[in-house]
Amino acid sequence: MAEILSDRKHKILKAIIQNYLDTGEPVGSRTISKDTDLNLSSATIRNEMADLEEMGYIIQPHTSAGRIPTDKGYRFYVDELIEGREEEIGGPAEIVIQKQDKIDRMLKQVAKVLANNTNYAAMISSPVFHRSKIKFIQLSQVDKFQVMAIVVVEGNIIKNKVISTDEEVDGETLLKLNVLLNTNLNGLTLDEISLGTIAQMKAQAGEYALLVDDVIEAVVNAVQEDEEYEIYTSGATNIFRYPELSDQKNATALISTFEEKNQLRSIVSRSMENGNEKNGIQVYIGDESPFQNMKDCSVVTATYDLGNDMKGTVGIIGPKRMDYENVMKTMSKLLKQLEQIAKKDR
Amino acid sequence: MAEILSDRKHKILKAIIQNYLDTGEPVGSRTISKDTDLNLSSATIRNEMADLEEMGYIIQPHTSAGRIPTDKGYRFYVDELIEGREEEIGGPAEIVIQKQDKIDRMLKQVAKVLANNTNYAAMISSPVFHRSKIKFIQLSQVDKFQVMAIVVVEGNIIKNKVISTDEEVDGETLLKLNVLLNTNLNGLTLDEISLGTIAQMKAQAGEYALLVDDVIEAVVNAVQEDEEYEIYTSGATNIFRYPELSDQKNATALISTFEEKNQLRSIVSRSMENGNEKNGIQVYIGDESPFQNMKDCSVVTATYDLGNDMKGTVGIIGPKRMDYENVMKTMSKLLKQLEQIAKKDR
DNA sequence: TGTTAGCACTCAATATGCTTTAGTGCTAAC
């Protein structure tokens, strides 16, 4: 598969793809002959193009048209981009994320900035806390037969659950339970709460053993609920900028993908799995993408890490004819900033 | 403006509009002549149509086409619908909202059900609590210099704020402050917290007077934040079902309206203001709608009331050529159900 | 042997003109 291209073919292929990214029109031999510094006539270029077509890098939409890149062509182009990415200097102008008090506001802003800077549709998942520790638990009386459990998880994420009790619980009991919970559970992750721990707590609770079950269930629920990460999106309408995506069928599919968010979860999982190879940025071209029926799209994702094992995914979705270079640069800049803000924060 | 139409004109106009709602095509005199039970020839209908056009109820897109309703025509039709709405019996099949533990999940579901049952784009605002009472306040130590204030508002809506303190606050002080807060603030709405109340609390707090300021600020912030209501949307892609809305320009405008949500807020405000006249359902046709540049759309809104002064707005947006009758029926059924669930809930 | 000029050819896109169709308004008769 990975034939080695002659230097000339390499240059011509790159020129074709870049031109196509710019214009969105099939590119002909004359254009390449003029645009490159190879000083070759269109006829020569034509010969080379015929070769490249045979090798599967480019294709003719119809006989009398220029060539456009195939998925293989795009892959060639993107791989080269990824190889060449050292420390990017310069690139797009500074991007500013403002520090926000709530983490989800900040994420919403990141999505927005990303969408605006790339002109593609952007998404970001809120971090998952698979192994984040319980920092603090507080039970309080809300009503006569209702106790509220408040759970603070590392990173000051706060969750609460209301527990209905059969009997009235007095303040003193609540106080005891509070102490019990905090001495036994603080510092633990969900996975670390063993049956042993629970048994031990029940023993200590004495006559309130029954209540302990309910409370623990509530705590576990609260933490788990947290792990149902949210997804924020922005710039879905950017797809209308690209004629190849804005026909009725494609547009409906894409927009409802963004509205429903279920499909976006598959991107997030995929991105988290494939993890941190090569600067953490991953490019899925056409059929490589996690979507069905999205063969006209490319997806670029990256994983961010706010520390404390708080990881999430950002991504953009756009046409295959996408400015991959700008997208990758913008994304990595944005991530660096996001992670810096998070670092400063604690 | 409000000329009185002869019975015959009335019937013809209604027939024209209903036919147009069905087909989306300009309707000609022949069609009306056949469809109505007036037993009039197309020629007679033509004469009447010419009159109706002169009066501004219908218009010809071009000389050799049938007529389509103007905004005034739609208004006539909708007003008549609203007049005639008594206790609707029958109508669309039962709609089921499942009770959800979290109120926002339920609202999301309402939006979804509404969108699916009407095939238009739906939105719902989470309730605003302008005058909801503070039920319970709880201060807890999170960190050495961080205290967390948890505020429970009527309806078990829970909000929290982290307060950074200059000095370390010991448990005893916290306990005192807790009592102080709850005795003074419980049962009050935001508006009812007077400067007098605050002064009084400071006096009682003694050496912790400074801290009281911070805490009250946090509480007020928490409650206010709550009043920044959320808007949930569903079925934005339904607009692609209607050719008159799915051209590039309209679609972009509509979808980004749904994405940004800012514009939707203006619908919510408008609907809340115009309040509960006529079964609470309001119809904005074309230029009457709160949007700019949305002259091809109609908006139908209603206000729901979950008790405890928790009011919000639901709405749908669709083409002017909308099945107003079904929309109004579906909406009022859904609202009744929503309010019933809320009632059962407390 | 690689490069290039030249030419015949292809196919999409655009323009052109013709026909059909669904509607109108007006007039004259019932």
Add this chain to the structure above:
DNA sequence: GTTAGCACTAAAGCATATTGAGTGCTAACA
């Protein structure tokens, strides 16, 4: 007041040229 009939209109559909951008191939050239 109602209606049949007719001339008229504009959009939409359809077939048929025209144009233009691009190709592949061949033959000549360095």
